Amino acid sequence: MPELPEVETVMCGLRTRLQERTIVRAAVNRPDMRWAFPPGLEQRLNGARVIGFRRRGKYILMRLAGGWSVLLHLGMSGRILIGPLRPNQLVPHEHLEIETDDGWRIGFVDPRRFGSVDLVKTVDEDRHRLLAELGPEPLSGEFTPAVLSAALVGKRTPIKAALLDQRVVAGLGNIYVCEALFRAAISPRRLAQTIPGARAGRLVPAIRATLAEAIAAGGSSLRDYVQPDGELGYFQHAWKVYGREGERCERCVPPIEAGCSGIGRIVQSGRSTFFCARTQR
Numbered sequence: 001m002p003e004l005p006e007v008e009t010v011m012c013g014l015r016t017r018l019q020e021r022t023i024v025r026a027a028v029n030r031p032d033m034r035w036a037f038p039p040g041l042e043q044r045l046n047g048a049r050v051i052g053f054r055r056r057g058k059y060i061l062m063r064l065a066g067g068w069s070v071l072l073h074l075g076m077s078g079r080i081l082i083g084p085l086r087p088n089q090l091v092p093h094e095h096l097e098i099e100t101d102d103g104w105r106i107g108f109v110d111p112r113r114f115g116s117v118d119l120v121k122t123v124d125e126d127r128h129r130l131l132a133e134l135g136p137e138p139l140s141g142e143f144t145p146a147v148l149s150a151a152l153v154g155k156r157t158p159i160k161a162a163l164l165d166q167r168v169v170a171g172l173g174n175i176y177v178c179e180a181l182f183r184a185a186i187s188p189r190r191l192a193q194t195i196p197g198a199r200a201g202r203l204v205p206a207i208r209a210t211l212a213e214a215i216a217a218g219g220s221s222l223r224d225y226v227q228p229d230g231e232l233g234y235f236q237h238a239w240k241v242y243g244r245e246g247e248r249c250e251r252c253v254p255p256i257e258a259g260c261s262g263i264g265r266i267v268q269s270g271r272s273t274f275f276c277a278r279t280q281r
């Protein structure tokens with residue numbers, strides 16, 4: 001499931017092909033994904049010039065001349081395909097197609113249809129129902145230890161669950177929460193109400209560094225490696241704990257001296273958490 005760095009990478013890829021281009025054809029191929037496509041989407045896109053992009057949490061906003069923005073969410077399995085225009089191209093599960101005036105074709109493919117597309121006036125982006133409740137952007141100056149502390153005061157849920165709550169901080173999912181907690185040496189089971197103060201002071205820079213590294217990896221994937229089908233955003237990245245159950249953790253080397261039995265896995269709220277039980281307290 002795409003999280004903030006993957007969404008940022010997808011947005012950068014879209015920007016390279018769509019910024020300052022005019023959309024010469026747009027087609028909606030079914031009535032809905034997670035929700036119905038907004039009425040008039042094709043008409044709004046046809047002939048529109050794309051003037052900018054913005055990411056908010058896991059959402060992409062594509063801004064059109066004329067004051068409208070297209071809100072995109074990739075859901076669980078949504079993918080954006082970009083390639084040169086080919087006649088009679090058929091892609092399974094492609095629910096939205098866009099063609100540009102310079103001969104590129106962009107498709108939103110989502111077999112499971114948890115993704116969504118909406119239209120919002122650009123001036124009202126932050127009032128859209130899906131964006132209005134989002135917490136601070138983790139890479140912005142608004143996300144400080146004091147702000148995180150205030151959001152966690154009195155919360156009797158594990159910090160893992162608290163960080164997945166998009167109202168606490170926007171854009172994190174299962175992978176980057178595991179990675180950031182490892183980096184901050186904070187146990188995923190620790191109650192959120194014990195984080196305010198010094199631990200929040202470690203956690204905020206850990207979240208920022210984790211995301212910044214992943215975004216850098218995504219950026220280099222765009223530059224260095226054009227996949228044959230032009231799929232954006234799902235780059236290879238070396239996780240420190242995610243998906244590494246039983247492997248040696250980088251802080252507990254050599255393992256005998258450190259007494260670390262390797263990276264552990266527990267299930268919290270139905271989802272796997274990967275962590276080092278020795279160093280994350």
Ligand SMILES: [Zn+2]
Binds near residue numbers: 249250251252260276
């Ligand atoms: Zn360890």
